[in-house]
Amino acid sequence: MNEKYNCDVIRDLLPGYIDNILSDTGSELVKNHLGECAECHKIYTEMEESIGKDDLSAHDTIAVDALKKIRKRMNHLKITIGILASILFIFLLSAALKIYVIGKPLETGYMSISDTVYNEETGQLTVNGEINLYSFHVSKVVWEEDKNDTNVVNVIVYYAETIPFAKDKTDFSVVIPNIKGKKVYLACPEYDRMEIYDWRTHHYEEVKNLKNEIYSKIPELNEKTDALDCMQGITTVEGIEGIRFCVDFICGEDASYWWFNGMLTTDGEFVPADFEIWISLKTPHKILIYDYQTGEYIDDFSIISNRRTAGDDS
Numbered sequence: 001m002n003e004k005y006n007c008d009v010i011r012d013l014l015p016g017y018i019d020n021i022l023s024d025t026g027s028e029l030v031k032n033h034l035g036e037c038a039e040c041h042k043i044y045t046e047m048e049e050s051i052g053k054d055d056l057s058a059h060d061t062i063a064v065d066a067l068k069k070i071r072k073r074m075n076h077l078k079i080t081i082g083i084l085a086s087i088l089f090i091f092l093l094s095a096a097l098k099i100y101v102i103g104k105p106l107e108t109g110y111m112s113i114s115d116t117v118y119n120e121e122t123g124q125l126t127v128n129g130e131i132n133l134y135s136f137h138v139s140k141v142v143w144e145e146d147k148n149d150t151n152v153v154n155v156i157v158y159y160a161e162t163i164p165f166a167k168d169k170t171d172f173s174v175v176i177p178n179i180k181g182k183k184v185y186l187a188c189p190e191y192d193r194m195e196i197y198d199w200r201t202h203h204y205e206e207v208k209n210l211k212n213e214i215y216s217k218i219p220e221l222n223e224k225t226d227a228l229d230c231m232q233g234i235t236t237v238e239g240i241e242g243i244r245f246c247v248d249f250i251c252g253e254d255a256s257y258w259w260f261n262g263m264l265t266t267d268g269e270f271v272p273a274d275f276e277i278w279i280s281l282k283t284p285h286k287i288l289i290y291d292y293q294t295g296e297y298i299d300d301f302s303i304i305s306n307r308r309t310a311g312d313d314s
């Protein structure tokens with residue numbers, strides 16, 4: 001009984017003994033008893049092992065926690081790298097797009113206009129031209145109303161680098177609606193502008209009427225064989241504003257002509273005229289002939305017949 005009583009007390013003390021928190025006396029007592037009592041020693045061994053296991057599992061938990069933390073950080077790192085890579089990719093893509101696809105406005109000095117065609121019925125102006133830059137292409141052409149003047153339209157041509165081995169697209173065409181009464185500039189925003197069309201000096205409806213007037217007033221001209229081509233700009237003669245026309249006589253047996261996009265085409269042969277016809281914008285229209293040989297404006301239309309005969313002889 002006494003021994004059993006001792007064993008109970010010793011077993012109560014075992015956890016403290018294992019944790020090394022007993023007094024020296026208590027510790028000595030337990031140690032002595034364990035040396036004598038096999039049963040208590042067995043319990044002690046089991047207890048120590050289990051505590052040791054608990055310690056190990058605690059270590060495991062710490063290790064797992066650490067691993068989890070590392071994994072979390074790795075995930076954060078992966079996401080960060082992913083975001084950075086995406087930003088870099090978008091940056092490079094937009095840079096490539098800007099260089100090769102979108103481009104930027106071109107200075108007008110690098111462009112030339114091949115022709116401007118005004119459509120009287122639709123009021124649309126078609127502007128055709130090209131850029132003169134090696135290894136660059138036209139990426140887009142836009143037109144916009146001028147910020148300061150509603151009667152001015154700016155055409156802006158964008159150019160971009162041509163992808164190696166791709167073909168340069170150097171020509172451009174843009175259609176501007178409702179151009180009547182307006183001026184058109186080729187423009188590079190905040191850099192320069194170049195006038196390419198002024199409806200007043202290109203007012204085709206009026207020019208067409210003036211042309212009819214010339215044919216009806218000058219019997220020496222034949223509407224079928226003499227092509228009138230309007231010269232650009234308004235010229236003042238004797239204080240009156242007018243428009244100049246040059247005359248192309250068409251020779252050849254099968255000569256014919258027709259108007260195509262404002263360009264005179266023919267399968268016949270042209271005789272260059274050495275005079276021009278001027279007609280005033282004011283009604284009733286005044287018609288004068290400018291003779292390059294004398295450098296004078298005259299109202300004697302017989303010069304046309306004489307020059308034509310001279311052209312036929314050659």
Ligand SMILES: [Zn+2]
Nearest residue numbers: 006007037040
């Ligand atoms: Zn015992």
